[in-house]
Amino acid sequence: MGLTSNAMIRMGFFVVCALFWLFPEVLGASETAAAPPSSQAWWVWALILFVVTLVMGILAVLGGVGGGVLFVPIISGFFPFHLDFVRGTGLLVALAGALAAGPGLLKANLASLRLAIPVALIASTCAIIGAMIGLALPTQIVQICLGATIIGICVLMLTSKKSELPDVPAADRLSSALAICGVYHEASSGKTIDWKIHRTPLGLGLFVIIGVMAGMFGLGAGWANVPVLNLVMGAPLKISVATSKFLLSITDTSAAWIYLNKGCVLPLMVVPSLVGIMLGSFIGVRLLKIAKPTFIRWMVIGILAFAGIKALTKGLGITFI
Amino acid sequence: MAEQSHLQLEASEEQLVYAKILEKGMLIGLAILFITFILYAFGIMKPYIPLDEVSRYWGTNVTQYLHSTGIKSGWAWVSMLKYGDFINFIGIAILAGVTGVCYLAIVPTLLRKKDRIYAVLALLEALILMVAASGILGTGGH
Numbered sequence: 229m230g231l232t233s234n235a236m237i238r239m240g241f242f243v244v245c246a247l248f249w250l251f252p253e254v255l256g257a258s259e260t261a262a263a264p265p266s267s268q269a270w271w272v273w274a275l276i277l278f279v280v281t282l283v284m285g286i287l288a289v290l291g292g293v294g295g296g297v298l299f300v301p302i303i304s305g306f307f308p309f310h311l312d313f314v315r316g317t318g319l320l321v322a323l324a325g326a327l328a329a330g331p332g333l334l335k336a337n338l339a340s341l342r343l344a345i346p347v348a349l350i351a352s353t354c355a356i357i358g359a360m361i362g363l364a365l366p367t368q369i370v371q372i373c374l375g376a377t378i379i380g381i382c383v384l385m386l387t388s389k390k391s392e393l394p395d396v397p398a399a400d401r402l403s404s405a406l407a408i409c410g411v412y413h414e415a416s417s418g419k420t421i422d423w424k425i426h427r428t429p430l431g432l433g434l435f436v437i438i439g440v441m442a443g444m445f446g447l448g449a450g451w452a453n454v455p456v457l458n459l460v461m462g463a464p465l466k467i468s469v470a471t472s473k474f475l476l477s478i479t480d481t482s483a484a485w486i487y488l489n490k491g492c493v494l495p496l497m498v499v500p501s502l503v504g505i506m507l508g509s510f511i512g513v514r515l516l517k518i519a520k521p522t523f524i525r526w527m528v529i530g531i532l533a534f535a536g537i538k539a540l541t542k543g544l545g546i547t548f549i
Numbered sequence: 550m551a552e553q554s555h556l557q558l559e560a561s562e563e564q565l566v567y568a569k570i571l572e573k574g575m576l577i578g579l580a581i582l583f584i585t586f587i588l589y590a591f592g593i594m595k596p597y598i599p600l601d602e603v604s605r606y607w608g609t610n611v612t613q614y615l616h617s618t619g620i621k622s623g624w625a626w627v628s629m630l631k632y633g634d635f636i637n638f639i640g641i642a643i644l645a646g647v648t649g650v651c652y653l654a655i656v657p658t659l660l661r662k663k664d665r666i667y668a669v670l671a672l673l674e675a676l677i678l679m680v681a682a683s684g685i686l687g688t689g690g691h
Binding site for chain 1: 557558559560561563564565567568569571572574575578579582583585586589590600601603604606607608609610611614615620622623624634637638641642644645647648649655666667670671673674677678680681682684686
């Protein structure tokens with residue numbers, strides 16, 4: 229069964245490579261600052277975006293990362309689209325994914341609205357600031373910072389540990405005052421888990437940085453939300469992952485409005501990417517049962533590292549590929 | 550005791566209100582986005598920028614794009630809804646706007662439960678999202 233899923237993933241890569249081979253302008257055009265009119269029909273670009281984001285959506289689910297974190301570095305690094313439009317699209321792609329998952333996670337009581345509201349208030353405010361900074365800075369600077377951030381995310385993915393049920397001896401004063409706690413049923417053990425959090429001021433402080441980065445680079449911030457909620461604040465892993473996904477629907481909304489108002493949204497980029505990543509996520513969830521997650525995770529880290537180096541060298545004006 | 554535990558396992562009333570509105574908004578936004586994209590991509594509605602010319606602009610930064618095309622930033626797209634490309638912004642705006650509606654919708658529930666701190670936090674969040682959406686934080690690119 230594992231062979232079947234890996235064969236399907238390899239087939240996906242083959243399709244993407246075939247598209248790049250058929251339409252080499254895609255890679256070649258990425259080196260130009262101001263792209264000349266494309267000789268390819270518009271639908272070719274829409275199709276390429278759809279197929280690439282479809283594969284991205286599958287890999288994102290199997291690799292345990294958000295679609296936005298793959299979308300921005302890969303599309304900005306290897307496609308002719310300007311970073312302004314890629315970030316606007318990236319935020320909408322991450323937002324759509326979070327909106328699709330949010331209602332189910334809230335109804336199942338896995339995403340905690342009580343935990344999300346104070347965190348989102350800080351993260352979304354800072355995402356607005358981040359978006360404004362990102363749009364005010366020269367593109368090269370943002371590209372360099374994006375590359376460095378993506379490489380940092382790879383290091384985080386390689387080194388960070390997760391804790392299913394962190395030990396929280398006592399809730400801190402702030403989380404007690406806000407009554408941030410809950411109960412959920414752990415199906416794997418059949419137990420009902422009571423949870424509470426600690427180190428709330430530190431966690432909220434870290435969301436200042438997360439919000440700014442999410443807005444500045446147009447990345448979904450699940451890669452940072454989960455470690456902070458889980459390892460710093462002590463929320464159980466399931467609650468952290470679900471609340472993080474729901475949080476993106478709020479953080480990305482505030483930043484998305486800034487990009488939308490600035491004019492950084494091209495429907496021809498947004499809709500094929502959005503459909504591709506959502507369909508890919510749907511397929512990814514099905515493949516999750518039979519795929520080999522460790523192999524996929526290593527592959528995702530490798531792709532991210534490659535895209536991060538590409539973004540860094542593009543910003544520095546060095547030819548990488 | 551068992552009943553109390555069962556009640557705690559269920560999502561809170563405001564959480565369910567939020568989830569229901571989020572779900573409806575998301576489905577409506579996505580449906581409108583897909584329909585309007587079909588109108589755009591199949592040429593049923595004439596776009597402001599012809600489809601074959603979009604690639605002329607997507608490699609430039611947003612300031613150059615707005616300058617070259619004569620498109621105004623901010624909410625100016627509302628006055629351009631007769632064009633196939635700009636009609637897509639209705640679905641995008643719904644997707645980006647539903648969270649603010651969710652926050653406003655849970656305030657009465659929170660106030661009824663005398664959860665004043667969270668009611669204030671929800672109102673603050675709705676205000677922040679409205680400020681972001683309003684465009685008063687600046688429009689136009691670099």
